[in-house]
Amino acid sequence: MNWLFGHFQSIKTATLPSCVYRDVLIRVDDETLKNCRRVCQSFKEIIDSQSFWIERAQICNLEHCLPPREWLNSQKTLSQQELDLIGGEAKFNIKNMVLSRKGYSKFRPYEIHRNENIQFHKNKYNLRVREGGDGICVEPNDVGCEPDDSVDACFAFSYRLSTIGNFVDLEAIGIDGWVLDYVRPKIRISMSVCHRNDCAAEVLLSAELNYQKRQIKHRENEDGLIQQRANEPRRMSVHRSWDQWTEANWEKMSLEMTDYPSGLRHLYVSVIGVDNQFWKGYFGPKIANMEIEVVLPDEVRLLPFKEDEAKDEADTRPYRETPPNRHGIFAVPFRNRRRLGEL
Incomplete structure (x- = not known):
């Protein structure tokens, strides 16, 4: 040029x-x-x-x-x-x-790089990561389970609740507002999951539609346990658990959002995982190949605008997440802190 x-x-x-x-x-x-x-x-x-x-x-x-x-x-x-x-x-x-490069194609919000750690992925893909126990690590596809050619590397969870979440601005990837409001296409989310055959584990895949950038309507339990909530128009989830000494083969886990209200523009997808035997290390569930797809109906048609009956005040203002407190550290508002010697 x-x-x-x-x-x-x-x-x-x-x-x-x-x-x-x-x-x-x-x-x-x-x-x-x-x-x-x-x-x-x-x-x-x-x-x-x-x-x-x-x-x-x-x-x-x-x-x-x-x-x-x-x-x-x-x-x-x-x-x-x-x-x-x-x-x-x-x-x-x-x-x-x-x-x-997304639009109406099936796309991956992030790739898992075998030789990098979770912090690298968090920074590269702007993920929301909450780690418990020993945190989340990157592993090959065959640690304590059967290998699968479709999986190159995976995230493995630990003995306390950990979360990996990603945000998708639907308009930014080319899904128009009028399509979301009056067509309301299916939003499909899927991923590959597995576990170690020597340890019980469970995983929860959730997706929710919101009004604000990086808004989260539902949060993890403070007690460290996975809570299975009833599905709602704006939120869907699917749960999978494995007992100890069961076959450890990779399988698909998916959900589909359909009957959601109009006016929503932002998608938040989260995966919560934990091992159920409290073993030190990375004996929890494994996830890989997260995929998202917006699917238009075969027939060209429009639907009436659908009001959101669950919309509240939090949906109308810009969202700002408060980071979790570190254990043993008192949270003091910055404006009230004083240097030593100051009155």
């Missing part, structure tokens, strides 16, 4: 048809493309067009991130009354789908 910027002052955009610039822009990397958008108005118009991003998805082999063709053409299928519900236009944010 250097030649394009270097000679841009000497080339009038009118001297070349826009399709020439389009053919160049559609093949540059994402970061360069963001800079190109600032060059001139004609570049901005090319890059902001939906057809540009559809073609870019085809060139970059990212068509799996896009909605099915029936939904891309839903402007022609939906009635005028239905279109009025969503502001008159069934427009998809193809740009965010392509840039995030």
